[in-house]
Amino acid sequence: MxxxxxxxxxxxxxxxxxxxxxFEAGLVGSLRSIAAEHGVDLDGEAALALYRTARYTPEALSFPDDLARVYLEIAPDLGLPVDPALGVRLRDGVAAWxxxxxxxxxxxxxxxxxxxxxxxxxxxxxxxxxxxxxxxxxxxxxxxxxxxxxxxxxxxxxxxxxxxxxxxxxxxxxxxxxxxxxxxxxxxxxxxxxxxxxxxxxxxxxxxxxxxxxxxxxxxxxxxxxxxxxxxxxxxxx
Known part of the structure; x- marks a missing residue:
């Protein structure tokens, strides 16, 4: 008791x-939107695991501004374009979570x-x-x-x-x-x-x-x- x-x-x-x-639905949803535009089938749990590793590093910035950096780090493993504009898009998408x-x-x-x-x-x-x-x-x-x-x-x-x-x-x-x-x-x-x-x-x-x-x-x-x-x-x- x-x-x-x-x-x-x-x-x-x-x-x-x-x-x-x-948070997880918002992050995965934003990544899947980018993936769909580039013909990539994104695994949500794999994306969350990559995010977790990238987020908790010494070079991390404040959240959610750090998502722009995180995107560039995890994009290659997800088969997504390494494009700073997409990192900014991921960060700005937080407003709609x-x-x-x-x-x-x-x-x-x-x-x-x-x-x-x-x-x-x-x-x-x-x-x-x-x-x-x-x-x-x-x-x-x-x-x-x-x-x-x-x-x-x-x-x-x-x-x-x-x-x-x-x-x-x-x-x-x-x-x-x-x-x-x-x-x-x-x-x-x-x-x-x-x-x-x-x-x-x-x-x-x-x-x-x-x-x-x-x-x-x-x-x-x-x-x-x-x-x-x-x-x-x-x-x-x-």
């Missing part, structure tokens, strides 16, 4: 890309009971598009541009703690909700937060485009969709 009931939290903090926004089918409704329901905080490794320009697609549900938002760092750096989380403390709360008032074991679930546990793992890839093997954690962290709460989290919260607030 989780240590704390869902109704005891004042805040829900969220990973955005991969938890609320369908869509939420998961359950995200908008779930966030609207959760907003009735909690203050929602975005915690995203995306740059502010991309988050603005994601926020609009989600229906502007957030009480506050922290991007890599705001924090100067990326999860799983504890410094990112400490800036959120400071914000909550300025409103009279503490990290104990926050339930951290995310799909990434590496970026979110492990570090939130290390920092003493209660967490909720949204296992978006529950029906697919592996970690897809997200780096695998060194160690798996058993979450306090575990759902395979945002809808299930919203349902569970609704029961407790009924």
């Amino acid at each position: 989780p240590a704390k009931p869902l109704r005891s939290f004042r805040y829900l903090s969220f990973d955005v890309v991969g938890t609320l926004i369908d 869509a939420p998961f089918a359950d995200s908008v409704a779930a966030m609207a329901r959760l907003k009735q009971h909690y203050r929602l905080i975005a915690m995203t490794n995306a740059q502010r320009w991309a988050f603005a598009h994601f926020d609009a697609a989600l229906g502007h549900p957030f009480h506050a938002a922290f991007t890599t541009d705001d924090t100067g760092t990326e999860k799983p750096d504890p410094a990112f989380f400490h800036q959120v703690f400071a914000f909550v403390e300025a409103e009279g709360g503490s990290r104990d008032d926050i339930l951290h909700v995310a799909q990434s074991q590496y970026h979110d679930i492990g570090i939130s546990r290390a920092l003493g937060m209660t967490n909720c793992w949204i296992e978006r890839r529950h029906d697919v093997a592996g970690y897809g485009g997200t780096i695998a954690p060194a160690d798996f962290t058993t979450p306090d709460y575990h759902f395979t969709s945002m809808a299930a989290l919203a349902d569970a919260a609704a029961v407790e607030f009924a």
Whole structure:
């Protein structure tokens, strides 16, 4: 049983890309669009594996600007043209990445009971598009541009703690909700937060485009969709 009931939290903090926004569908869809124009049959899981390797390197830039560089690195292995203009197209396509089918409704329901905080490794320009697609549900938002760092750096989380403390709360008032074991679930546990793992890839093997954690962290709460989290919260607030 989780240590704390869902109704005891004042805040829900969220990973955005991969938890609320369908990052893998957006990335693969953009690559498949380019591939179709050049007569290439693209394997989505292979593309995600190549992306993961290319993304997490010392020369990586901030996301999603880094997609222009990543494209040039993975294009040869995918049989796609090594064309900087296509890298820019991949990066700019992020603006159209869509939420998961359950995200908008779930966030609207959760907003009735909690203050929602975005915690995203995306740059502010991309988050603005994601926020609009989600229906502007957030009480506050922290991007890599705001924090100067990326999860799983504890410094990112400490800036959120400071914000909550300025409103009279503490990290104990926050339930951290995310799909990434590496970026979110492990570090939130290390920092003493209660967490909720949204296992978006529950029906697919592996970690897809997200780096695998060194160690798996058993979450306090575990759902395979945002809808299930919203349902569970609704029961407790009924």
